[in-house]
Amino acid sequence: MKNFPSVVLLINITFCAARVWNDTGVGTIVFEEAWTIPGIPGGPTTAGQPVSELQANLLDIHNQRLTQMDENGIDFMILSCASPCIQGISDPETAAEMAVNVNNQLADQIANNTLRFGGFAALSMHNATEAALELNRTIKELGFLGALVNDYQQSGPDNDTLIYYDQPGFDVFWQTVTDLDVPVYFHPRDNIPLIQNLQYSHAPLLIGAVQEFAATLSTHILGLCTNGVFDRFPNLKVIVGHLGERIPSDLVRIDTRKASHHLLFTFLHVTLSPSTYSPGLRVQNPNGLPMQRNVSSYFQTNIFETTSGNFATDLLLFHNITIGLDRILYSIDYPFVDIPDGTTFVNGLVDVLTPEELLALKRGRAIDLFKLND
Secondary structure, three states: OOOOOHHHHHHHHHHHOOOOOOOOOOOEEEEEEEEOOOOOOOOOOOOOOOHHHHHHHHHOOOOHHHHHHHHOOEEEEEEEEOOOHHHHOOOHHHHHHHHHHHHHHHHHHHHHHOOOEEEOEOOOOOOHHHHHHHHHHHHHOOOOOOEEEOOOEEEOOOOOEEEOOOOHHHHHHHHHHHHHOOOEEEOOOOOOHHHHHHHHOOOHHHOHHHOHHHHHHHHHHHHHHHOOHHHHOOOOOEEEHHHHOOOHHHHHHHHHHHHHHHHHHHHHHHHHOHHHOOOOOOOOOOOOOOOOOOHHHHHHHOEEEEOOOOOOHHHHHHHHHHOOHHHEEOOOOOOOOOHHHHHHHHHHHHHOOOHHHHHHHHHHHHHHHOOOOO
């Protein structure tokens, strides 16, 4: 023992110590809850909410936010940088530096009340290795509970290069996530102007949560599935908000159409390259990596969803049928969604869920997912 520097021993002891948090046994745990710092790409406004009020709520942690937590029975809240955050910074060096800055500031701002607050790492996703290193630092040194990425990473001199995390070049990042055994939350972002103008200039009211967010982010999540990320990392845990960005509502069509596409690709492969085809071989997708299972199966093993900003009881019950309540957790999406609205929704579930199911939705699965009691 005396061969190790005392500072290293102190760090190790601190990291191994059990987390102390506000465990009332009945309160909720929420974790799609935004925060920001001045001078960084911030989140969009919501209908009817003044920009000044939204910005004040995003900057605040210990005043109105904590007061509303107390008033609405929230035991613990995990904070993350408001969209698009680092994913809205195209220069790799600037993005990497800002990610470190954001993470350090979040850790500093919650250091005096870790009983009530935890953090998700903000990451520059320009470089998979650098993202892995920063995630490792935030988990082991800052005590964060995972990471949140705001969909694709914009890049390039004209801000029009999009980086997705479903290609083999990101395997080093996903290996680190798996080794650390923490989840990564995939959150929506505003599209770059090029995409937004092409797709939504005809109907600007579809920008944002009405249509754009789910349409864009669901494509990224399905890319993780179809490009084999969960096959290569079977223990990987990904979280998707807003009741799964509509994917669980469409799983039958996705699975059956995927199978039809697979047969079509097999036919084309045989027709165009008969000498390379063997009926005993697994046919790979056009991007080179096989998708070994149906999308629905990944919602049983790798993907969780939350109720954030989508307080639809009937839809929740339908998703209980499609993916199961053990894959669904409660969250709010504050300050873009009002905390009392979430409270009214989750408390109203007493009429449709058993007490055990409701407690698991409100807190039990989050305690397990984030290992709060380990």
